[in-house]
Amino acid sequence: MDQSRQFLATLFAAAVDAADPDVAIRAHLPERPKGRTIVVGAGKGAAHLARALERAWDGPLEGAVVTRYGFGVACERIEVLEAAHPVPDAAGLAASERMVRLVDGLTADDLVIALIAGGGSALLPAPPKGLTLEDEIALNRILLASGAPISAMNRIRKQVSRIKGGRLAAAAWPARVVSLIVSDIPGDNPAYVASGPTVPDMAGPLDALQAIRRYNIDLSANIIAHIERAAAPVPQPSDPKFARSTHHIIASASVSLEAAARACETAGIRAVILSDSIEGEARESAKVHAAIAREVAGRNRPFEKPVLLLSGGETTVTVRGKGKGGRNTEFLLSLALDIDGIEGVCALAADTDGIDGGEDNAGAFADGATIRRLRAVGIDPSVVLSGNDAWSAFHAIGDLFVPGPTGTNVNDFRAILVR
Structure with missing residues (x-):
């Protein structure tokens, strides 16, 4: 992993x-x-x-x-x-x-x-x-x-x-x-x-x-x-x-996603760009991405493994709680709940400017064991998600992605690898 x-x-x-x-x-x-x-x-x-x-x-x-x-x-x-x-x-x-x-x-x-x-x-x-x-x-x-x-x-x-x-x-x-x-x-x-x-x-x-x-x-x-x-x-x-x-x-996001896809295919793994203009609630968008990843992992469709699923755009978060976190960490926590226990899936969601929300991380990593690791340190992921506190969850298990300011901004970068 x-x-x-x-x-x-x-x-x-x-x-x-x-x-x-x-x-x-x-x-x-x-x-x-x-x-x-x-x-x-x-x-x-x-x-x-x-x-x-x-x-x-x-x-x-x-x-x-x-x-x-x-x-x-x-x-x-x-x-x-x-x-x-x-x-x-x-x-x-x-x-x-x-x-x-x-x-x-x-x-x-x-x-x-x-x-x-x-x-x-x-x-x-x-x-x-x-x-x-x-x-x-x-x-x-x-x-x-x-x-x-x-x-x-x-x-x-x-x-x-x-x-x-x-x-x-x-x-x-x-x-x-x-x-x-x-x-x-x-x-x-x-x-x-x-x-x-x-x-x-x-x-x-x-x-x-x-x-x-x-x-x-x-x-x-x-x-x-x-x-x-x-x-x-x-x-x-x-x-x-x-x-x-x-x-x-x-x-733009389109140009950047195409560059990531080329780099992936150079490494011998097929890359699929789902869309460069994803909008809507981060946690709901994550459910759609997770459903595709589960289908690939379990049934080898609509794409054969190994494959990288890419998407861009800008999701949003309707703030209901007082926690820390940006749209990419919220996306990942929701995704982690829906891929819980599935082996061979690893995801990164990050803002291309290097900052997601108000903290110093661009985003975070998630995989099929993320939820287990959170519960092992006493965190209920559903409660944290409902309070918009995804940053605290990923910080607690050391899974934040912190590249620093990048000097550009073509919005969100989401990559889900299904091995």
Whole structure:
């Protein structure tokens, strides 16, 4: 089983390497402008993207990006700011104001390069008139606990911001804006990565209100009123201010999963990508994955052993308890319950940015003996799962996966090896 875990860890590394900022940036460099080149950006991988751009860019460069605390790297020409994630703070508000100042007063000869990665929604708080930072903090806390998919959360966030929903690109007009995006969104809709500060879409207040009703999200009266009034309407893609804006998805879950599959098959084991856009409750998604793994282990169908089952996307967790844990550890604990006692199955679920939830692990490992090991140390896995405390369970038996920050973010990586 140790060898299986090491093998899965090498596949995680292959997936992360496929989203390497240096490779991705060099393949998508825009044409140099006559005027200035301004860099803005946000996300958990934004600092690494900025460093890669500095290495690749032949010409003057200035600007700033914001990333999560502890995710910064040294850059020479681009300022790296740090702020709180997943719940915003005052440093994030200051970073948003810095981005707006950077693009203010530009000309048609200037170029704005926007480096956008997952996590940017929390890192760029900018409450509109009538709302406060505290309102946006409360909004994020409620959304994170709601169990709503990231696309629904970001439809709501766009209505409560001065920078999201393409507003940053609109503020840069008439400069040319080129957005280089590392997607952590199932389906890779660029307008939803970091709530699309430089990429507009058609979603409006009615879409946000529909998401609030569909997922039973209990927001404060003043936020609901703000959305209903459409007090700060999101600019539409047809707005002339976006005529000189383009975007490129430079890394995504699909590309990373394909890299992991190639690495697996090089080792002589067939790999099957189930989907790169899994959404829904982590514990429920785990049941589906476990059912497939059991079918393979017991009946050699729909795939013959040995085989690696891969999936990506972003599951969610409806928070009911007060425990520690992220969506990947919750997925694994649910999976472990459903593969309990089955030999030859080993799984890794981890966030490709290196952090799952609020702790320092990317995810964890699970196998057919995980539940037995938990019970041996006095932990009832069902009780822990109901309290959203999967991190504590895997920590207790030493099964957390802690690679550290990776410098990129193409969402969740799930790999189940059936030997």
